[in-house]
Amino acid sequence: GRSGAVAAVDLGATSGRVVVGRVDGAGSSARVHLDEVARFENRPVRTLDGLHWSVLELYRDAVEGLAAAARVAPDLAGIGIDSWAVDYALLRGGRMLSTPYAYRDERTAAAVPRVHARVAADELYARNGLQHLDFTTLFQLDADREAGVLDLADRLLLLPDLLAHWLTGAEVAERTNASTTGLLGVGRGGADGAGGVGEVAGSTAADWDRDLAVRLGIPPRILPPLVDAGTELGALTATAARGVGDTRARVIAVGSHDTASAIVSVPATEPGFAYISSGTWSLVGVETERPVVTEEARRAGFTNEGGVDGRTRFLHNVMGLWLLTESLREWEREDGGARPDLGALLAAAAEVPAGAVAEFDADDPAFTAPGDMPVRIAAWLTAHDRPVPATRPELVRSILASLATASARAVHEAARLSGQPVRVVHIVGGGSRNALLCQLTADATGLPVVAGPAEATALGNVLVQARALGLVHGDLEALRALVIASSELTTYRPRTTH
Numbered sequence: 053g054r055s056g057a058v059a060a061v062d063l064g065a066t067s068g069r070v071v072v073g074r075v076d077g078a079g080s081s082a083r084v085h086l087d088e089v090a091r092f093e094n095r096p097v098r099t100l101d102g103l104h105w106s107v108l109e110l111y112r113d114a115v116e117g118l119a120a121a122a123r124v125a126p127d128l129a130g131i132g133i134d135s136w137a138v139d140y141a142l143l144r145g146g147r148m149l150s151t152p153y154a155y156r157d158e159r160t161a162a163a164v165p166r167v168h169a170r171v172a173a174d175e176l177y178a179r180n181g182l183q184h185l186d187f188t189t190l191f192q193l194d195a196d197r198e199a200g201v202l203d204l205a206d207r208l209l210l211l212p213d214l215l216a217h218w219l220t221g222a223e224v225a226e227r228t229n230a231s232t233t234g235l236l237g238v239g240r241g242g243a244d245g246a247g248g249v250g251e252v253a254g255s256t257a258a259d260w261d262r263d264l265a266v267r268l269g270i271p272p273r274i275l276p277p278l279v280d281a282g283t284e285l286g287a288l289t290a291t292a293a294r295g296v297g298d299t300r301a302r303v304i305a306v307g308s309h310d311t312a313s314a315i316v317s318v319p320a321t322e323p324g325f326a327y328i329s330s331g332t333w334s335l336v337g338v339e340t341e342r343p344v345v346t347e348e349a350r351r352a353g354f355t356n357e358g359g360v361d362g363r364t365r366f367l368h369n370v371m372g373l374w375l376l377t378e379s380l381r382e383w384e385r386e387d388g389g390a391r392p393d394l395g396a397l398l399a400a401a402a403e404v405p406a407g408a409v410a411e412f413d414a415d416d417p418a419f420t421a422p423g424d425m426p427v428r429i430a431a432w433l434t435a436h437d438r439p440v441p442a443t444r445p446e447l448v449r450s451i452l453a454s455l456a457t458a459s460a461r462a463v464h465e466a467a468r469l470s471g472q473p474v475r476v477v478h479i480v481g482g483g484s485r486n487a488l489l490c491q492l493t494a495d496a497t498g499l500p501v502v503a504g505p506a507e508a509t510a511l512g513n514v515l516v517q518a519r520a521l522g523l524v525h526g527d528l529e530a531l532r533a534l535v536i537a538s539s540e541l542t543t544y545r546p547r548t549t550h
């Protein structure tokens with residue numbers, strides 16, 4: 053095969069990175085190598101009108117990271133961008149109308165009952181297939197409508213699409229991320245022909261639900277044309293090239309929802325697996341050929357998000373390592389700005405005997421907003437007549453055990469609701485490096501846990517570009533075989549029988 057390099061811009065809720073991916077070799081001896089060339093902080097900013105992302109800084113950091121990528125890889129052929137879901141910018145005539153909100157902003161609490169008064173929750177589910185989360189784009193847009201801002205807008209761009217727009221001028225909505233807005237019809241699954249693979253007979257690609265938009269007072273004109281992961285968006289504009297430098301790289305739409313890119317890299321080639329994409333959130337579920345839009349799935353909080361190649365990501369959002377990072381942030385503040393030693397905390401947490409600390413419900417929306425997490429966890433435990441951990445390591449243990457329990461519940465629910473038996477659980481993303489979390493998850497599920505790759509999102513971003521450029525070939529199973537060949541994986545066996 054051909055050799056070549058691509059750059060993945062991967063934006064997370066706490067940090068972003070630019071990674072150069074390179075495919076060497078061909079066929080069964082092909083390997084993919086990742087090289088992180090830039091890493092930067094992403095911290096939301098609270099102003100008088102709420103919690104915002106500093107998107108201009110993110111763009112600048114991404115451009116500087118891409119310049120570093122172009123320097124280390126003169127043969128750079130592709131650039132792909134992914135980020136967390138649901139958040140967006142509104143534009144008019146190409147100008148951003150206001151600073152995008154961060155999804156943890158509280159303004160949507162008032163929007164949810166307004167939206168449900170127009171379209172009941174069960175009808176919404178039948179149309180878009182999404183679990184209820186207060187911050188889903190359509191609730192955020194209702195707050196914009198109420199504020200009069202929607203009247204001004206002629207374009208909505210999700211954040212990865214906004215960055216791609218600033219790089220190329222293209223105005224599109226990549227489908228996997230569009231599926232998290234609540235405005236995309238759930239469809240029947242199957243690919244629109246992305247890369248010519250994964251085509252399912254009789255399938256239809258999901259399209260904007262313009263009728264739903266109209267009923268919610270959202271002008272359909274703001275919804276951009278949809279594209280599938282693997283679509284070329286164009287070369288850098290002259291303006292963007294001033295920042296990135298000399299490169300022939302084309303911007304390529306990837307699974308721009310970070311979770312969609314992460315699931316591309318699950319190292320499984322046989323059916324019968326569940327996944328946990330473990331980062332700020334734990335996204336727990338199975339991959340299906342078709343959406344599962346039953347009343348039971350709705351009540352269980354299961355979502356049908358669009359995957360790469362028309363697969364469905366049937367999953368549930370568990371609160372994730374946010375519980376830990378917010379606790380660390382609070383302890384850092386208490387300690388006058390000294391960063392707590394996470395390694396030491398985790399080692400001490402591993403010494404806490406099983407069952408010695410109480411667990412809380414890691415699914416409770418009480419933990420979604422930013423702010424003093426240890427106090428909120430203690431309040432939850434007290435309200436439920438459970439003992440409050442006495443030390444920081446005990447609280448860390450309680451967080452990880454509670455996460456493992458909530459994830460195990462979601463794994464078994466995903467299997468039951470989809471009718472797909474699960475024999476192994478894959479943990480991908482940063483949390484796969486957390487040995488205690490992985491072991492507790494094996495214990496709680498009663499299933500073997502395979503941990504890795506930790507850079508699943510960047511890797512999935514790289515692989516979809518590499519395939520679009522003809523550097524690798526095949527369906528998701530072929531890409532996953534390449535992941536297996538290129539990664540170091542660790543297996544954790546359950547210590548208790550269920």
Ligand code: LRH
Pocket residue numbers: 065135136137138155309310311331332333335369
């Ligand atoms: C994970 C994630 C998740 C969404 C949330 C907003 O980063 O994209 O899939 O539910 O952020």
